[in-house]
Every structure is written in structure tokens, then in C-alpha cells.
Amino acid sequence: MTKPKPIIFAVATLLALVYLNERVLFIEEKVASPHDNILSEKEIQDGDTGKEVPGRTASVKSSSHYDAGILQSPPEGSVSAKRRARKNYNSIQIAISYYISNSSSESAEISENTESGELAGDHTILNPTDRYRDYEIDYSNQLFGWVKESTRILSPDSWHLLMSYEFLPEVSRILLGCGTIMEMNKPAETFHYLSGNNVFEVIGRMSSNVHEISHGYSRKDIFRYVSENDLTIEMSDEGRRLYLSPSESYLITFPGNYLFPASRLSQVIPENRQTLRYKTYITGSTSSQVHGVLALLDELNAYFLGSRFRYEMLDAYKIAGPTEAEGFLEWVSGAQGTMGAFFEMDYFILEYLLYMKTNHPGRYEMLRADKSFGDAWRAVRTSYGKLVYNYFSTLHKEKDAINDSGEYELSVEDNRLWISKGGSGSYNSRLIISSAMDTLIPVLNSDRFREIEQDFAVGLAEGTIYSDLPDALNPSI
Numbered sequence: 001m002t003k004p005k006p007i008i009f010a011v012a013t014l015l016a017l018v019y020l021n022e023r024v025l026f027i028e029e030k031v032a033s034p035h036d037n038i039l040s041e042k043e044i045q046d047g048d049t050g051k052e053v054p055g056r057t058a059s060v061k062s063s064s065h066y067d068a069g070i071l072q073s074p075p076e077g078s079v080s081a082k083r084r085a086r087k088n089y090n091s092i093q094i095a096i097s098y099y100i101s102n103s104s105s106e107s108a109e110i111s112e113n114t115e116s117g118e119l120a121g122d123h124t125i126l127n128p129t130d131r132y133r134d135y136e137i138d139y140s141n142q143l144f145g146w147v148k149e150s151t152r153i154l155s156p157d158s159w160h161l162l163m164s165y166e167f168l169p170e171v172s173r174i175l176l177g178c179g180t181i182m183e184m185n186k187p188a189e190t191f192h193y194l195s196g197n198n199v200f201e202v203i204g205r206m207s208s209n210v211h212e213i214s215h216g217y218s219r220k221d222i223f224r225y226v227s228e229n230d231l232t233i234e235m236s237d238e239g240r241r242l243y244l245s246p247s248e249s250y251l252i253t254f255p256g257n258y259l260f261p262a263s264r265l266s267q268v269i270p271e272n273r274q275t276l277r278y279k280t281y282i283t284g285s286t287s288s289q290v291h292g293v294l295a296l297l298d299e300l301n302a303y304f305l306g307s308r309f310r311y312e313m314l315d316a317y318k319i320a321g322p323t324e325a326e327g328f329l330e331w332v333s334g335a336q337g338t339m340g341a342f343f344e345m346d347y348f349i350l351e352y353l354l355y356m357k358t359n360h361p362g363r364y365e366m367l368r369a370d371k372s373f374g375d376a377w378r379a380v381r382t383s384y385g386k387l388v389y390n391y392f393s394t395l396h397k398e399k400d401a402i403n404d405s406g407e408y409e410l411s412v413e414d415n416r417l418w419i420s421k422g423g424s425g426s427y428n429s430r431l432i433i434s435s436a437m438d439t440l441i442p443v444l445n446s447d448r449f450r451e452i453e454q455d456f457a458v459g460l461a462e463g464t465i466y467s468d469l470p471d472a473l474n475p476s477i
Helices: 006-025 041-046 142-154 156-166 199-228 262-267 288-312 314-320 324-359 361-369 371-405 436-444 450-456 469-473
Strands: 070-072 091-093 171-175 181-185 237-245 248-255 408-413 416-421 427-431
Touching: 142 156, 142 199, 142 314, 156 199, 156 237, 156 288, 171 199, 181 199, 199 237, 199 248, 199 288, 199 314, 199 324, 237 288, 237 371, 248 288, 248 361, 248 371, 262 288, 262 324, 288 324, 288 371, 314 324, 324 361, 324 371, 324 416, 324 427, 324 436, 324 450, 361 371, 371 408, 371 450, 371 469, 436 469
Parallel strands: none
Antiparallel strands: 070 091, 171 181, 237 248, 408 416, 416 427
């Protein structure tokens, strides 16, 4: 038998590399498997829990429409003539934080929140490679392209999550402890949940997209992480790898047969605490009925990531609005729902653990002994609490600046932002944070969950504990 000539191998290898490169640059069109969609801002306001399947746009490779660091006005087709007339605010200089590593780098840039030499979570720095940074945004839909570019500039941690997910393989495989090979497909494309007909709708759906993609990432990145770190997962284990930032992620595994459906909490949650998301995550048919408290923690983290994105997009709202003030009001309207999810999801986790401690003490002690769950919950809880606090603080600063301009008169009272234009004396209002905060703070501040918080060492940071947040919302009271 004659040996194949080396040139044949060379040609075959070249063709394979070209093919693989095209697979990286162009994501194939496919139908994503359904996932537990979050409640959109419209659903928050209207109580509509119907799920929307967003459309897709053609994949077109295009160079960036914006200079790095410059966030410009949205495309003309998405804004009114009044917005386009704002010549004095066509662009804004934004400081961009890239987390870039390459083979020649001696050190990596880390988020300012990370102390030098000390990393949180599993001590893995998820720095994008050059291909993350050079990812070319699809401008076949200019409005979508503008929101993506704004995300890259204003919310770099959100963009890093999306790009980390983008470059995960379509199919991931892992060898379980029992010798079985498990594989998982990507549940959705990176921007599958992006939709909308105007700039504010698209920003809102990008928040939902960040939320949903974080779920896919938390399930799929386990395969990469476990393989690269020579770890073992058993067939019976349920796991998540929660992303908070490029420098902070948490791997959690726990025997799935020791978890129970969240629907059991309907026995202990009274009607007056059944907030908006109760029917979705406690009595609904979501993953919390299969994966219990791990799914609830995954949801808490996903709502945090979506809320952080929305918070960081304030400048995009101000650019897109007819005036900065009106853009700010749209920001408040969009942020209030997901900021309020902090109280709901944390409350559900606390009730779940209290039920587990009371009815399944052995399982509770196993979970308590697994430091990874407590570490992850503490990190997400603390980060989310600080975010809500910062949201209130920023809201007051923006309110005061608008009042100084004389364009509007704004005031805060009873969890509402009251608005009057030009001293007209006619007021309307916007909800600042969903009513879940007022509903749940009494029980969250009570002694009901003190032992749980002590067992898992998940106390909130000073200034962001539940009893302090109403003061941050109403500092004059």
C-alpha cells in the first residue's frame, strides 16, 4: 500500500482550517431550543406572561460603523426628527475597559473591582482573545448594530459574556465519572433574543438577551472548565458555572436527586407575598421545578446581569431620547422591573433553603458544606444589592442635574419619580422599582431567615442591606 503524498495532507489541512475559520466568523442559522424566558418590561407593566420568539436577521460581515470609544446617535430610521436635531449631543466619549490577553502579555487587565493579586470565585480570568475584540458586528439591521456597539462600549462585562458564549463550540462533550460521554448543543445563538422596532425596545430586549444567554453559558461552559481543569462530574450531579465578570465566575455542582421542585414552596409562601414572578418560578413549569435552588440562584444571577446591563446603558438612553431628560425617564421605566427581581429571587432562595432545612436537614447540611454554593450566592447577592443601591444613587444625581437645568421638575416620593415639565404644575410619575421591594422587605428584614444567612455567610454589605435600601431610595425620610 503506497503512502499518501505529504502535499495531499497539506491541502486537506488547509481546507479544514478554512472551513473551521468560516465556522467561527459566521454562525449558521438554526432554530434555538426553548428556554425559560425572563419577564420583559412590557410583561412587568401589563402582566402579560406570553413568550415572544424574536426574529432573526441575515448574517452580514461588516466593519464597525463607529470609532472605538465613541458612542454616536442611533441610526436615523430609529429616531424622530426632534432627536436628529440634537446637534450638540451627536457623540459621547466613553472610556472602554477591554480585558485583552495574548501570548506576549505579561499581565492581564482586571476589573477595577478586583484587588491586585486577589481574584474572586474560581480564580479564573476570562480574558477575551484578539478574536473577541475583533468580532465584527452585524449591521444588516442598523438599529440592532447600534445597540450592540453601545453594549460593547458601555457595558464591557456584558459584551464579554456574549462573546465568551459566541466562541464556545456548537457541541461540547465531557467524560463523566462513570465513563459515559455527555454532550450538549448550544441552546441558542448569541443574539437570538434581540428584537424590537425602536431603540428603547431593542435596548430592553438586549437586557433580556444578556439574561438568557447567561443561562446558556452557565450550563455549557461547565464542559470547557471541567475538561481544562481535569475535574470530574458524576451523572447524578446538577451543575452551573455562574458568570459575574471576566475575573469572577463560580462552579457549583450538587447531586440533582437531592433537589426538590420549587412548587413545594407554595405550601409556605402566603398569598400576600406572591409577587409578580411567583407564578413563573414557584408554580410555573420552569427549570426551578427540576433543578430547585440551583435554578433559582441561576435566575438571581441572570437578573443581576440583565439589570447591570440596563444600569450601564444610561448614556445610550440619554443619547437616544428626544432630550437627555426624556431618555433618563425611559431608563427608569426600563430598569424598575429587573431591579425589583433582586428581592423576589433572593426571597425564593431563602424560602427554599428554609424549607430544605426544616424538611430535609441532611440535604441541607450537604449543601451548606459545599462552599461553592454559598460563595456563589454571597457574590451574586452582594453584587446585586450594591447595584440596586447604585441605581437609587444615580437616579437622585440625575434628578438633581435635570432640576438644575430647569427643563423639568423632578421629585421622589413613595417609590415614584414625579415629573413636571417647565413649571407647568401638571405632574405624572414613573415607578422607580417594582412593588416587590415594598412587599418583601418586611419579611426579608425579619428574623425568619437569619439562621439561613448565618449558615451560608451571605450577609449583605453595609449600606446595601435590605433595611438600608428604602433609605437610599428616599434619603430625605
